[in-house]
Amino acid sequence: METRNLINGVWRSPESGRTIAVDDPATGEILAEVPEATAADVRDAIVAAAAALPGWRARTADDRGAVLRRFAGLVSERSAELAELIAREGGKPIGEARGEVAYGRSFLAWAAEEATRVYGETVPSWHEGKRVLVLRQPVGVTASITPWNFPLAMITRKLGPALAAGCTQVVKPAPQTPLTALELGRLAVEAGVPAGVVNVVTAPGPDFAAAVFADARVRKVSFTGSTEVGRQLIERSAGNVTRLSLELGGHAPVIVFDDADLDAAVAGVLRAKFRNNGQSCIAANRIYVQRGIREEFTAAFDAAVGALRVGGTLSEAVDVGPLIDGAALRKVRAHVDDAVARGARLLRGGSPCGPGGRFFEPTVLDGVTDDMLIFNEETFGPVAALAAFDTEEEALRRANASPFGLAAYVFSRDLGRVVRAAEALEYGVVGVNDGAPSTGQAPFGGMKLSGYGREGGRYVMHEYLETKYVSLAL
Template sequence: MLYINGEWRNAYSNETMDVINPATGEVIAQVASGGSRETKEAIAAADAAFQEWKNTTAFDRAQYMKKVSELMRERAEDLAKTITMEMGKPINEARREVNSAINYNDWFLEEAKRVYGETVPASHQDKHLMVLREPVGVTAAITPWNFPLSMITRKISPAIAAGCTVIIKPAPATPLSAIKLFECFHDAGLPAGVVNLVIGPAEEIGSELTKSPIVRKLTFTGSTAVGKKLLRDSADTVKKVSMELGGHAPFIVFRDADLDLAVNSAVMTKFVNNGQTCICTNRIYVEESIAEEFGEKFAAKAKALRVGNGLNEEVQVGPLISEQSLKKVESHVQDALAHNGKLLCGGKRYESEGLNGYFYEPTVINYANEEMKIATEETFGPVAPIFSFSSEEEVIEKANQTNYGLAAYCFTKDLGKAFRMMKALEYGIVGINDPAPIVVQAPFGGYKESGIGREGGRSGILEYVEEKFVSIGGL
């Protein structure tokens, strides 16, 4: 179902889209598939609602959002199962995603009350200078399939907290989580038009959102290639944009690191969500003297991971999202082996009785080199290449030698080295001896072609406001 102007509805065409469980290949639902006409109506509804919503007090907006969080908590298990069924991640990871989604909403409902203005010291005695922060306006949010719930609240919550109204376009592969979330918005009693949900073809819906002069803000999470297109398409109306795009995270292990911590952390950052995250480890750099030992321990841990349907409580690695994704992983592994990589574990599709989905074995490749596709392209799957290095200067150069700059990880016990790496790595997020540096109270975003703007933390809500300078004279 689509949700426009406070009402659930079908598409005018009555067309639907299949939602497929990637663990089984089965169609688990059919949802309405809208297009240009429905998107225009959603924009109009958001525009009409904005005139009142922007003048609603921050305290009142926070109360609506608080009710949404309460409903999400009540429905947490259903939300988690929905995530697992439509995109495949293990149920325990899905539960953590639900908690993250709630935490973002909780954070921004409090930030709603803290969009402060400023007074500026005047240069003339007869003037009074002020800076006001006002909601940017109607906002379009395009969200990905790999975190189909938390990526929505990370965008929609700061937007409505700031006083904006929103049109959400979720990924076609994972609309069910969005529908479940919008049921919470509806049951929380948000005024009609404040939040709108349009599901359907990306090109048709995206075109309406980018070309509309009513839409003043576009926020997107997805590939860098799509992000660049949306930027070009938004240029004619000079929209405010924020984008969280692709990544190619280096994971650096020095010989003075706690080796077991580094191995366990690499397993976490590589295989969480089956490697389908923008901040997952893409390149593991290990100092030469410990490279063999690290590779053996890491491969043993990877090989022991349990693969299967994410609804099984014991499963640690679920399926890839699609056959296309599976083929990309296969091509990267074949290319790496053709360029003299050594397979330590995995390397083929995972097959087991009762599983008919898009599974690939957790794979570790040693002796990786810069000639491999995997050294520069985002794999988005359970494949870990291990490179070796001999000096701090060398690994810094290799780590930064990419157009991406989202997340990086470094493991060392040397405090001075840690600080040097922190400064030298050209990434928006750096985890030093920390495989999970993402928290709701801190900004999330990247350098270079990994994005524009920040989500989360204090910065997150400021992406949805404009600054208005006011000078009052004749005092």
């Protein structure tokens, strides 16, 4: 496994000589040491990306697409190794890790086709002696800052369309999960991505941001992470008016109406809540159940949570693995303790468990109220918080009361109600009778404090392209 940084097609050790230890959240075992890159290393990567830009954007869209198809093919061929790497460094159960590899590959495959669909326009002119042309051109050097919870898919979702558009990129993975990113860099080189087009630098966030936003050659940054850091990046972007895409914090509501298919609702909410151990930006954080179905749903859901199996991430039998670190565990416990202290009923779980010190029992809380921490902060852990509601209007009002707007879920068999809810919810993604709405073909992103910009499908291509108007006098 390569653990040095990829800069200009060369695997390099950091200028500082310092390293970052990467551990397995399930066992605490140190898996590898990766470079603690400096701002100087990041600047070298930017120089490499800028030098590679003219040649890469000059290649035909078909050529760029062919490289991306080879890249996607290698991800498929190495899917078993990649899944194990994701599971070991990120604590994701192996079955879900395999799903992430397939999901991540889909962004490369889709981008390969979108490369050939970047169209300009000829607009009818009001002047017989002029022609109006609209060109779509790559924005230039780009950078991506990615999170630990989806260490492969969050990179390919940014990198694929950037390369398809003719841009180059400097990738900064999260310090908890850099090994997957470095392996992706190796596969990119193997696929024929030219030197400097893709660079992977394991630098601390402040050093990376300082170098990227100080350099006018970097014209676009895509970030997935917290709203707090997103605000800081917005401020930093002002200096060079750097374009941003921001997928920030979420606080997803789920509305289960009393006409929902009970089995489908239980299965959908279970998936929306406990996927990746609850460590997902679109994880269900507030589960509102209409009073007419409340008792039946709660009993069935609680039983389903009780059947979830906790354990080491490489076991096929495991549904819920460890949390990423001690801070995550403490936050989950604080949310549970606060809810119970304020009157919520603990139906199941509520405590750390298992080996390694980072496991938390799958937990169900009932009778949660809107003033409790868990209904106001993103939990990022395996805790389901339930509350009752009476009317459609009440449910939508409470769901929209959050300042966040990334994802929401609705379970109902009433078509009119589904349409009303989907239109009224102030969220960028709405899953209707679907606990796993993310897909490579569709736009993904948030509203309000959950950020702006979209990733996925054809929509993401706009994020990496400039629109140029040419007035041609004959």
